Amino acid sequence: MERKQQFASNLVHWFQENKRDLPFRKTKDPYSIWISEIMAQQTQIDTLIPYYKQFIQKFPDVSTLAAAEESDVLKAWEGLGYYSRAKNLHKAAKQIMKEHHGRFPGDYEEILALPGVGPYTGGAIASIALGLQVSAVDGNVLRVITRFNNWKDDIAQGPTKKKVTQWVDAALPIHPGDFNEGLMELGALICTPKAPSCLLCPVREACSAFASGTTEQVPVKTKKIKQKRLPMEVALLYDAEGIYILKRPNSGLLSGLWSFPICEANAVPGDSITNYLEECFSILPPAQLLGKEKHVFSHIIWDMSIYGFHLTGVQVGEPQGQYQDNTVFVSWTDLEQKITLPIAFSKLLRFIRIKK
Known part of the structure; x- marks a missing residue:
């Protein structure tokens, strides 16, 4: 004692x-x-x-x-x-x-x-x-x-x-x-x-x-399980006025928060996110690969391919089906002042800021 x-x-x-x-x-x-x-x-x-x-x-x-x-x-x-x-x-x-x-x-x-x-x-x-x-x-x-x-x-x-x-x-x-x-x-x-x-x-x-003389050997700690890496594709649908955002499900990663449309990638680059978006929008402009970005969570790493869909002059129509109530177009001002966008997505805006 x-x-x-x-x-x-x-x-x-x-x-x-x-x-x-x-x-x-x-x-x-x-x-x-x-x-x-x-x-x-x-x-x-x-x-x-x-x-x-x-x-x-x-x-x-x-x-x-x-x-x-x-x-x-x-x-x-x-x-x-x-x-x-x-x-x-x-x-x-x-x-x-x-x-x-x-x-x-x-x-x-x-x-x-x-x-x-x-x-x-x-x-x-x-x-x-x-x-x-x-x-x-x-x-x-x-x-x-x-x-x-x-x-x-x-x-x-x-x-x-x-x-x-x-x-x-x-x-x-x-x-x-x-x-x-x-x-x-x-x-x-x-x-x-x-x-x-x-x-x-x-x-x-x-x-x-x-x-x-064992300060470097103590404490003993089991190594963490290696993080799972997931190839993901993200869509930035934007024009000079603003961008589309999507409300995530109420459970799972980043639950209930706003994001950009995102899905797990398959073997064909750009195909997964295009198919994903076609369930939401009746018309889409051509996809452009803007770059790559990584985001590290505690147990998962997203390896993201960022695709831009420039909406100037394109009428994509209102979101359809299951996306009708959770996909909205927001102005750049509202995105900055009112919308909470996790870092995993907010850091992707650098790919299009100069293209607005």
């Missing part, structure tokens, strides 16, 4: 002296900390800061967020990716208004009941904003604790996370927020995945991996 207490004391002292000056560290408001923690999932801190500031300015409290249209919330999230996070924020805000009269819940279990909040995020909010004695174990913490103890357990496995969580729970000091943030900060700045800066580490004197 003494080793854990010394670890916690050294870590908290180091964090209080060396923590980065981040906007969400200037408040104990659980709403603001909740927003920052959700944004920090799958996003680097330096990247999320301007989004965080803009989001808080647009939606300064739970009631404002709950009252907003989902499309406005998604637009404010545009560029961060993993849009289910924004959808869950919106759902959770409505839940807080309904079940907690607009006050962010002060109980750990109630925080965990919010959409999109798991043990790590819930623990971070509960400890940082509310001072509750709850751990918050993410990838950084798994790495720090397994290195500190020189554990060879696979951190990709559930039992290892449970073991680390129990260790952190036992080490929690009277200021759990600073301790949990300190763990994350140590993992982000010092105890990095490769080439950790051990000589700057506040807990190195008691670190078992440092003493054993």
Whole structure:
């Protein structure tokens, strides 16, 4: 127990002296900390800061967020990716208004009941904003604790996370927020995945991996399954006024978001997307291959061939059949100001901006 207490004391002292000056560290408001923690999932801190500031300015409290249209919330999230996070924020805000009269819940279990909040995020909010004695174990913490103890357990496995969580729970000091943030900060700045800066580490004197010279071998982690690559074809149907966009299904990849028409490619270049579009439009201009682009998701890589269909002088007709209600022509202004377009598609606009 003494080793854990010394670890916690050294870590908290180091964090209080060396923590980065981040906007969400200037408040104990659980709403603001909740927003920052959700944004920090799958996003680097330096990247999320301007989004965080803009989001808080647009939606300064739970009631404002709950009252907003989902499309406005998604637009404010545009560029961060993993849009289910924004959808869950919106759902959770409505839940807080309904079940907690607009006050962010002060109980750990109630925080965990919010959409999109798991043990790590819930623990971070509960400890940082509310001072509750709850751990918050993410990838950084798994790495720090397994290195500190020189554990060879696979951190990709559930039992290892449970073991680390129990260790952190036992080490929690009277200021759990600073301790949990300190763990994350140590993992982000010092105890990095490769080439950790051990000589700057506040807990190195008691670190078992440092003493054993095994910091580069710990933690142990099972290699991820290789991402599946899919050849895709994308259609950009546009003219000087705007472009056609398509609402994606409510389940699956990028569910419920806007995209350009896209389908998996077959052996004949351009044939798949043309056949796909012919089910939607009665007349099509000739397809022009504009270029290639790749987009990487967590488990899939899209290798996209981009085909342009220049609509100037061509009456393609209204969308038909199953596409009638989810395919619309939007102006360039509305696309920029009102439509949330995932990065996988927004980055394709560079192929046609000069051709409008």
